[in-house]
Amino acid sequence: MTATSTPLKIRRLTYADLPHVIALERRAFPTPWSLAMFVLELSKASGVCLAALRDGELVGHLICSRYDTVWHIMNIAVDPAARRQGVASALLRDLIERVGGNDGAQITLEVRPSNDGAIALYEQFGFLSAGRRRRYYQDNGEDALVMWRTPATLDGRMDDIPNVAL
Ligand SMILES: CC(C)(COP(=O)(O)OP(=O)(O)OC[C@H]1O[C@@H](n2cnc3c(N)ncnc32)[C@H](O)[C@@H]1OP(=O)(O)O)[C@@H](O)C(=O)NCCC(=O)NCCS
Known part of the structure; x- marks a missing residue:
């Protein structure tokens, strides 16, 4: 096997x-x-x-x-x-299920703009980039992309993204 x-x-x-x-x-x-x-x-x-x-x-x-x-x-x-091999996808699927991500729950994350693989993964799960946090990563001063997965982003829109600083 x-x-x-x-x-x-x-x-x-x-x-x-x-x-x-x-x-x-x-x-x-x-x-x-x-x-x-x-x-x-x-x-x-x-x-x-x-x-x-x-x-x-x-x-x-x-x-x-x-x-x-x-x-x-x-x-x-x-x-x-x-x-x-689908490990991160399985973790994200399980999380989305547990938190009600297909029933209106809003999920956010930060990712380095240089992390193409992670961004591709998140986009497959319906996350959209909604902005940047300047110089978020202390090791190299890189910005963070802020991504959201909400009912709107699953529909290609961003009009329900909360205006919050987490
Ligand atoms: C990003 C990370 C979590 C992805 O984990 P993974 O188990 O390899 O991801 P999956 O196998 O579920 O990938 C699903 C899809 O995401 C995309 N993807 C994942 N990694 C990718 C990469 N390195 N390059 C391009 N696309 C990638 C692909 O579309 C992939 O589907 P495919 O393999 O059929 O092409 C893993 O590379 C990792 O641990 N990286 C270091 C830590 C990190 O950067 N974490 C994220 C911080 S925000």
């Missing part, structure tokens, strides 16, 4: 996963989140933190916080060895 044909399991992330999350995070990002940042997000009862597992091994994680009525994807990463 090939790796890609092994079923993927998506479930809530737990504190016990964190050593694996930290190791994956270091493989995925030049400026990875610290353990304390993951602990803080996991401690929020209103958030959704997900793990993707294949053969019992962590291959991806997703962290989403809730701010009032808006869901904010804070982090999504897939192990470099497991990319382009």
Whole structure:
């Protein structure tokens, strides 16, 4: 059986996963989140933190916080060895289902304008770019693209995007 044909399991992330999350995070990002940042997000009862597992091994994680009525994807990463196999898509599908993303829920995120792969992924899920946050990324001063997925963006419009600074 090939790796890609092994079923993927998506479930809530737990504190016990964190050593694996930290190791994956270091493989995925030049400026990875610290353990304390993951602990803080996991401690929020209103958030959704997900793990993707294949053969019992962590291959991806997703962290989403809730701010009032808006869901904010804070982090999504897939192990470099497991990319382009639908892992991030499975995490996003599961998140959208859990937060009611097809029943009116509004979801936002920031992404580096240079991250073409992630932007392509988000656009496939109905996210649209709605603006920029200037010099958002502290490591290199890069702007962030702010993307939203709302009932309007799923219809190619942006007229229901909240005017909020998250
Ligand atoms: C971005 C990331 C999460 C994508 O994870 P993934 O599991 O490989 O994504 P998927 O396999 O679900 O991709 C679904 C689709 O998104 C698009 N996509 C994903 N990665 C892409 C890439 N590197 N280049 C171009 N398109 C890409 C493709 O259309 C892809 O479909 P295809 O493989 O059939 O062409 C992963 O590359 C990653 O962890 N990157 C480092 C961390 C990061 O940048 N996170 C996002 C921060 S905002």
